[in-house]
Amino acid sequence: MRRIAVTTAGGDAPGMNACLRAIVRSAIYYGLEVVGIEEGYWGLIEDKKRRMDLRSVSGIISWGGTILKTKRCEEIKTKKGIEKATRVLKRNRIDGLITIGGEGSFKGGIEIYRASRIPLVGIPASIDNDIAGTEDTIGFDTAVNTALDSIQKIRDTASSHERIFIIEVMGRERGFISLAVGLACGAEIILVPEIKYNLSKISQELEKGRKSGKKSSIIVMAEGAGASYAIAHQIRDVTGYEVRVSVIGYIQRGGSPTARSVNLANLFGHQAVKVLMRTKSAKMVGWKEGKVVVLPLGYSTKHRKEIDKNLYRLAHILAI
Numbered sequence: 001m002r003r004i005a006v007t008t009a010g011g012d013a014p015g016m017n018a019c020l021r022a023i024v025r026s027a028i029y030y031g032l033e034v035v036g037i038e039e040g041y042w043g044l045i046e047d048k049k050r051r052m053d054l055r056s057v058s059g060i061i062s063w064g065g066t067i068l069k070t071k072r073c074e075e076i077k078t079k080k081g082i083e084k085a086t087r088v089l090k091r092n093r094i095d096g097l098i099t100i101g102g103e104g105s106f107k108g109g110i111e112i113y114r115a116s117r118i119p120l121v122g123i124p125a126s127i128d129n130d131i132a133g134t135e136d137t138i139g140f141d142t143a144v145n146t147a148l149d150s151i152q153k154i155r156d157t158a159s160s161h162e163r164i165f166i167i168e169v170m171g172r173e174r175g176f177i178s179l180a181v182g183l184a185c186g187a188e189i190i191l192v193p194e195i196k197y198n199l200s201k202i203s204q205e206l207e208k209g210r211k212s213g214k215k216s217s218i219i220v221m222a223e224g225a226g227a228s229y230a231i232a233h234q235i236r237d238v239t240g241y242e243v244r245v246s247v248i249g250y251i252q253r254g255g256s257p258t259a260r261s262v263n264l265a266n267l268f269g270h271q272a273v274k275v276l277m278r279t280k281s282a283k284m285v286g287w288k289e290g291k292v293v294v295l296p297l298g299y300s301t302k303h304r305k306e307i308d309k310n311l312y313r314l315a316h317i318l319a320i
Contacts, residue, residue: 001119001277003033004096005089006052008066009040009073009105012253013125013139015261016066019100021057022269028054030273035092040101041108042073045084049092061262064142064254066100076108086116094118096276100138102126106284106300113282113297121272122284122297125265127252130174132303133295134286138268140177141260143170143252147181150248151218155185158216161242164206166232168247171222175307177252182220183315190315191221191231194307199231203238210241223247267292 006023008016020036027034034052037044050056050068060067075081089097089112099109100123113120124131127143147169158165167187169177175192182190188209189202206217221228232243257265264287271285271292282297 001095005035005094006098007037009101014064014142014257015138015265017060017063018262019265019269022266024052024057026270026273039071041076042071120282129176132305133299136287142257144180151185162215163242164217166219168228172224175222178222187220188217188319189219191225193224
C-alpha cells in the first residue's frame with residue numbers, strides 16, 4: 001500500500017479535523033501518501049481532491065467542522081454513482097480509503113468497496129452516537145456538553161420565572177443526545193423517539209412535582225420524539241402552568257471539540273491507518289469497554305444500536 005485517501009461524509013461532527021490530523025500524520029509516519037477527498041462522496045464522484053501533508057493538518061486539532069468540507073450525496077446511492085467513485089479511485093491509484101462519518105457514509109463505503117475491491121475503513125463520527133458497533137462516536141461528547149451548557153443557562157430563567165421549559169435537542173430518530181443531556185442536567189422528564197410516552201401521565205408527574213415544592217421543571221426531548229410546541233400547549237391546557245419551548249438546534253454540531261472527542265478521534269484515526277495497511281476488505285473501528293475495536297463495516301448497517309434503558313430509568317428515579 002502506497003497511497004490512501006480520506007474523506008468526511010454526511011453530517012459534520014466536532015472532532016473530525018482532529019481525526020484527519022491523526023490519519024494524515026499516522027499515514028506519513030508509516031510511509032504512505034495521503035489524498036484528501038473534498039466534500040464527501042460528492043467530491044469523490046467529481047474527483048475533487050487535495051494532497052495532504054504534515055502542514056496541511058497543522059493547528060486544526062481544536063477546530064470544529066471539517067477542513068475537507070462535507071456534502072450530502074444522493075448519487076452515491078445509485079449504481080452509476082458507485083461506478084463513478086470507483087473509476088476516480090482507480091484513476092488516482094488509491095490503494096485504500098478511509099471514510100469518516102455516520103451510518104449513511106458506511107453504507108456508501110460498503111458499496112464502494114464491493115465495486116472497487118479497494119480496502120476501506122470507516123470511522124464513526126456522529127453527534128447522534130447511533131452507530132452500531134461502537135459505544136461512542138466522534139463528536140457525541142461535544143454535542144452533549146454544548147447542549148448541557150445551554151440548558152444550564154435556561155434553567156436559571158426557568159427557576160426565576162417558575163416555569164416549565166421544554167428543551168428540544170437533536171435526534172430525529174434516536175434519543176442518545178436527549179438521554180445523556182437529560183440525565184446530566186437533572187431533567188424532570190426525558191422524551192426519546194424509542195420510548196412511548198403519555199402526555200397525561202407527564203402532566204400528572206409535573207403536578208406532583210409542584211405539590212412537593214418544585215417551582216420549575218425541565219423537559220429534555222429529542223426532535224424526533226414529537227412536536228415540542230404542540231406538547232407545550234397540551235401540558236399548558238392540562239396543568240395551567242406556563243410552558244416555554246427552546247430549540248437548541250445546530251449549535252450542537254459546531255464549536256471546538258471536547259478533550260473526549262479529540263482523544264477518541266486520535267485513537268480512531270491512528271488505528272484506522274493501521275487497519276487499512278493490513279486489511280483487504282471493509283472494516284470499521286469502534287470503542288468498546290475502554291478500548292478501540294475493529295469490526296466488519298457491514299456490522300453497523302445490519303444491527304441497530306439501542307439506548308440504555310437502565311439510564312432512562314435512573315433519570316426517572318433521580319427526578320423525583
